[in-house]
Amino acid sequence: MSYVVKRDSLISDIGQKCPRAIELLTDYGLSCATCFLNQFDNIEAGATLHGMTKEEIDRMIGEINEVLKEEEL
Template sequence: MSITITRDMTIGRIREVCPRADEVLSRFFGPGCFSCPNSRLKSIEFGASVHGQDVDEVVEELNRLMQEQ
């Protein structure tokens, strides 16, 4: 079963389905993202907005990783 990352998925869910997601998330959001208690509950769109990143670019990079798995 192939899962596609979408902008409304939570960061927690993305980390569950994509073991290498931390590589992308730390590059776009910084390593502090993982110590934030709400990061698991917030959407990737919210994270991108807070960190001034283009959500489409983040999602594209995560989906590229998903295809490599």
């Protein structure tokens, strides 16, 4: 897997590398996935602002990385 999402990954980068991640982020309540300010926020900051716990953030990042892995196959 060439691109791996981490806590400090910018939301805009995630959307560019994996468009399917936008839907996943939105499902988790991160409306910032489609906001123009997403180029300045990393996924941890955005998720924390939306009230997610560290465990929820880790689960979400894991799901995004699974999607990225599937798309490489």
